[in-house]
Amino acid sequence: MADLSINFAGIKAPNPFWLASAPPTNTGYQIMKAFDAGWGGAVWKTLGVPVVNVSSRYGSVNYRDSRMMGFNNIELISDRPLADNLREIEEVKKYFPDHAVIASLMVESRAEWIQIIKDCENAGADGLELNFGCPHGMCERGMGSAVGQEPEVLKTIVGWVMEAANIPVITKLSPNISHITDPGRAAVAGGTDAISLVNTFKSIVGINLDTYAPYPEVDGSGTNGGYCGPAVKPIALNMVKELAQDYITKNTPISGIGGIENWRDVVEYILLGCGSVQVCTAVMHYGFGIVRELESGVLQFMRDKGYNTIEDFRGKALPNVKEWKDLNLKHKVVADINVEKCIGCQLCYAACEDGAHQAIALSGDLNIRIPSIIEENCVGCNLCSLVCPVEECITMVKRDDGTESLTWAERTQRGDVPVTFNDPLAGGIGHHVPTPEDAIKTFKNRKI
Template sequence: MADLSIDFAGIKSPNPFWLASAPPTNSGYQIMKAFEAGWGGAVWKTLGVPVINVSSRYASINYRDTRMAGFTNIELITDRPLADNLREISEVKKYFPDHAVIASLMVETKEQWHQIIKDVENAGADGIELNFGCPHGMCERGMGSAVGQEPAVLKTIVEWVMEVAQIPVITKLTPNISHIVDPGLAAVQGGTDALSLVNTFKSIVGLDLDAYAPYPVVDGKGTNGGYCGPAVKPIALEMVKELAKHPEIQKTPISGIGGIENWRDVVEFILLGASSVQVCTAAMHYGFGIVREMEAGLLQFMDEKGYNTIYDFVGKALPNVTEWKHLNMKHKVVAEINKDKCIGCDLCYIACDDGAHQAIRIPDGTRIPEVIDENCVGCNLCSLVCPVEECITMEKRDDGSQHLTWDERTAAGNIPTTFNDDLAGGKGHYVPDPADALKHRS
């Protein structure tokens, strides 16, 4: 069986599954329970000058019958006394010496940073995570994402930390920024041992239509929250990839965060360069037991692929994540509908006709649609809307012998350059006559 243990920038952990700094890591009780359930590490709920929280703190996006497809919170860092947290860190380490306990920190002045680092090191923490990410509340006081959004400030604070830190330091980044590389690079240049991302997204998940206020509503008013959960995974993956591919950052270990709930999510983050993963929303939704599925799935994947450790495939997909201009324009796929499986919902037809390229028709007297091969641009939309497993598949139609990218065409001077250029890709593509839209009137 594969070995799941990791050494993340010097932080040792029996597996790459860590709880992110968040409500599930608010206390020693929760973290010990999580370790019992199978989590390899936990990033303690951010320590700092204790705060006062409001009541009504979370809200979510329910997509049809899926609860918490997206999740938001306006909870601040820990509101428990520092001494209590430090005592519990020591206690957890006593019971679980081989598990990773990482202290998330957020303070203001250099003196405060130096003092709190000493405190958590004395308590026995295995590492430190610098919270430069929270986009709600704390940022109004010049901390959290207010730091993460200012690479120069971020770098300075990382330098303060590195002056004294004896244990590995992870810098946690905010995604509320145009170019994730800027703060990532600043952290690396400041000397951080590792990066973690993403923190939550500044957001309004919805409005109470009677109160005219955003959720969660606190006595008639709301504020922007930090958005996370399955809905943010795609953006998080992209940002992890950006850092993992950057020549000056790629050697720095990355802890992937953002909507991770199952083994596939875990594998995806690892394939894009993460060597540990952090989870919050899934644990808040399903409890710590959710890690069973991640662990079983990851092991199964590694056994099937023949990997001994996760380092055998960290970043393995990165070479295949390229720029658009390097994609092969000679590659061609066409949708194929399995008539035996088709249930006749005709969502593929209407999606293609209204939302794509008018490449599906429904022959008279039937509900089983047909692909018009010559119109199909291979966009995948029909296969995405089809509710039946493996009913619409995208079939390769080129023989693989040809390869031509935009980059190569540009080099060959073979690209459209004027608005009526004969080289336009859509020239000659079939589109119905505009008046065909009104045919039903007759």
């Protein structure tokens, strides 16, 4: 029987689906509604000295007919009095004692940190999350990402918090940094119980072509926002992997955040080592109800694979995420077009011909639109299979027998790698390249 319950760094929750600290967790009302809908935990909208917000706060990136593929905001932390939030934390815990309520915090002085930690503990919070990520507004005042980008400062503040706190502490990292392991290691050095990432990416989602102001527009101007949503997931996944494999941070529990919208996203974060996940944009787009899809999908995955708990598959992808030099150079795949399924759009041809390796041929007959693979030119790059609009039409077929393995690292050790500019060991030696005449056929009379 698959069991979704977790114990994340000492914080227990009926499932790993948590709401990230953001507008959906602004009030006790919203959080109770979310728990009622099936969410297992919630990180309260960041508490601190209440702010004043601007009107016009969110912007988005659409991809063709998909809305909010990327999303940014210039909203600050909670603008509600602390007392109201604390009272509501108490109320939520009264109705939902088994759900995880985590207070996100952002203050300046040590005294403020100590005071607000006590207040949250007294209100019944199950854990704390330190907001060192917010890349807009608050960072101008020395908080949020201003801390997340300075590992030494981060370590010091985590140290203050760990001294004062009696409940588990999660340090939330900013991704606006070259090496995520720098703040990650600093958080661990400061004694944090867990890490969550990523906070939003500094962003401009677009410019209004009439007013020349960035979105979201505030009276003819704008500012950089924090970017999130499905578009950031790949970058966030890599940062999670960095921490999950780093020898200093790898034993610290990670709560994964960034573009999670469906069960597959959740499973991917868990496979890279996360013990819980946090969701914001998907809820801002579809409401709390999407948790039904997450829960159903993860449970089905667990049943299909025979897992009983989240821990059974947590981190299972990590051994397969290697450095490039350790990949098998003997592995060989080539594209295969299923002529029964092909609709003749020839996107694969255009992509391969102009964008890759000239390994797809047209029939030469306007009435026969199904292209064919020129196998000797195909390097197995996958591009055609990625652009093909038909399900399972272009597949990559394995051509090696799997018996041989040779990596760049091994070849380097043997001295079997190209080292000079025209080295005969070059991987692309002898690759087919069409003639200049083929490239300029519409300019036949061009003089050279």
